[in-house]
Amino acid sequence: MLLRLDDVQRHFGGVHAVDGVSLEVEQGSIQGLIGPNGAGKTTLVNVITGYVRFQGGRAWLESDELTGLPAYRIATLGVARTFQNIRLFKELTAVENVLIGMHTRLRDDTLAQLGTLPFFRRAQQRHVRDAYALLESVGLAHAVGQRKAATLPYGDQRRLEIARALALRPRLLILDEPAAGMNPSEKQGMRELIERLNADGLTILLIDHDMRLVMGVCKRVAVLNFGKKIADGTPEEVSTDPTVIKAYLGTGGEREVTSALGAGGVGEEQEVEQSATAGRSAKEPDQPILDIQDLTVSYGAIVAVRGVSFRVGAGEVVALIGANGAGKSTILNTLSGVIRAESGTAVFDGLDLTTAKASTIVRRGLVQVPEGREILARQTVLENLELATWARRDGVATRKKIDEVLKRFPILGERRDVSAGSLSGGEQQMLAIARGLLARPRLLLLDEPSLGLAPQMVDEVFRVIDEIHDEGTTILLVEQNALRALGIADRAYVIETGRILLSGSGDDLLHNPAVRRAYLGG
């Protein structure tokens, strides 16, 4: 056994983030670690790597005990890691990042530096060559070496972080969501990289939400839920384990079983949806509340949205779906006046959104609930809601409106005096939606409301969206979770690389195999 954990404990306040986890990682294997959001995966990694202290249990890397060692010592012993939210030395070049990764292997050269001795120069040149070789081994071109880490595209930053970790010559490499936010072809590249590193003899502990990736590359998979290990076995054993399925799906429908666990196609589950959405129209309305014509948006040289046209009628739910980076959020941000369009028009209720001020747009009733929620973490729930009504003068009515919103979201009512940052992801999303509602929207733009939420929470969020819609608010929804979005949408548009690829009613698209291809890259 390379890594052995015995009854590891860690709690924060009353929350048992890691509650007695024992795990063994075999030399030369790829061990998967999965679990719903908030299951304690990252905390477990932070405990193993010395960032968070053990409160119980022990850990060994072969015969070296890791328990209680500081993070830099554990790294020196040969445990390398990457970070969920990429932590490169941003202002340094790619090669410098990798050179820093070699820190523990380099001789102290302080005195040699003062004299700049020739033998030392040669050694330094050798290290630079080694660093370039490492960059190459993770698939980064030589030319990337001299670029600042911060300027690299997202996928390359992930690869650079792995190259830096490899520079430690680790015995164990821990990858914390290496494929998060990647498109299908990037994910495939990451999968090949992981398999290649493993084939070269490296033991890997892989944490990821993408079941296709985890189930595809791992020989064994352990599942955490609420800090406890609930299953450990081969991918087949784990994906058919009823406890695991229940942890992932809660009380939700059958639909997510296969999509969440990546066991196969999406096709056969779609029957369930069919009856629910039948009878909805694919036709664009003649009298739209929002009319977008030929909208093009660029970030410098990158064209994010290319000539998109669509309409939303009053009272509709319209979904924009598509993979990461397709341009969905850019469209919403353009509509709310945060980003300016390059050309094209977008008219909401007679107001030209491409020129109007963001504050005017909100006053007209077009309200955006941004991706990532953007709540004020240090303020209480109530303060967050009060700030949303800042611009209003009618005190009593405002008070009533806040009470109404709190009644709709009972969970927020219970926690009105708790700081928003301490809410769970799902509760924060509720708060963001509640805040949006306080602005009295006629058209509500929801950007990835289910992002990073556990399936039970996703159900809850979609239930709320449905309710808001039933009360007459028009909704434009951007979602990666295509099945859920199509389930409630009157109409949907599939966006791929800034263009509308397909459009149709929710259930038409549910049955269209082209959607799955655009979306899942299958």
Place this chain on the structure above:
Amino acid sequence: MDFFIALVSDPVGFWNSHTLLISQIGINGMLATSMFLVLYSGQLSLAAPGFMAVGAYVSVLMELYWHTPFAVNIAAGTLLAALLGLLVGLPVLRLRGVFLAIATIGFVEALRLGVILNVPITGEGLGLKHTADPLGGVPIILVSLVAVVLVVWRLTKGRLGSAWAAIRQDEIAALSQGINVARYKMIAFVLSAFLAGYAGALEAHLSFIIAPLDEQYGVTRAVQILTFAVLGGSGFVLGPLAGALIVTLLPYIFLQAGPYINIFSGIFLIAVIVFRPQGIVGRGGLALVRPAWWPRARVRAPSTG
């Protein structure tokens, strides 16, 4: 203007008549380098005036009481400052950012107001008179400055320097690469205290008296030293040095302004921060940055409806 004309037309005469100014530039240059060390390793420490006071008082007291040679006094002051750096660093280096700044200001003021003003041997508020020749030290100061800058520059290029850069950019990532963050921060902090102590000991011998003034060993001095680094740019060792040169010369640059000199100096500093936020020595050659509010030609997109 006469000042700069004299510099060009009669360098020898200039040198002889501005000994004190040249010495002060050298001292401030070393203090700027001391500031550079902590900033380069990601620590906003304002402790330098405290270490200067240790260097100054120890060297002067040894001279007054023990009559030991100049070199011994300076060395003792410098080493004690570095030792104090180690002791102060142990508790305060757990802090980061503005919290570290406040803690180090606390150290500086506690030393000045709490210790120096209350211990009789320091002369309390009156300070200490001594007999050192204030003019003898110019070559020593300039040679020291060059040596200090060279050493620090080489240090930033090696394993030590890359560890500092890593810590400055992201402490958590640095830990994951096996870098003992606490140790490397301490090395930078102690070296910085060493330099400040040395500069303080030399500076004490520029005049016949040392006194616990705010602009000498207090917060005002700390802010001045920080200004060297911010104005000059802290990404490269020559940045703070350039900042020290300019700030020390400001009274001469704006000599014509007479009583309004501080207004002009202030406007100049603000202008540098606005148009050159990375500092005078930094990336982008000599290009100025155009702030977002600066008026620019408007390009109106052709209306399509």
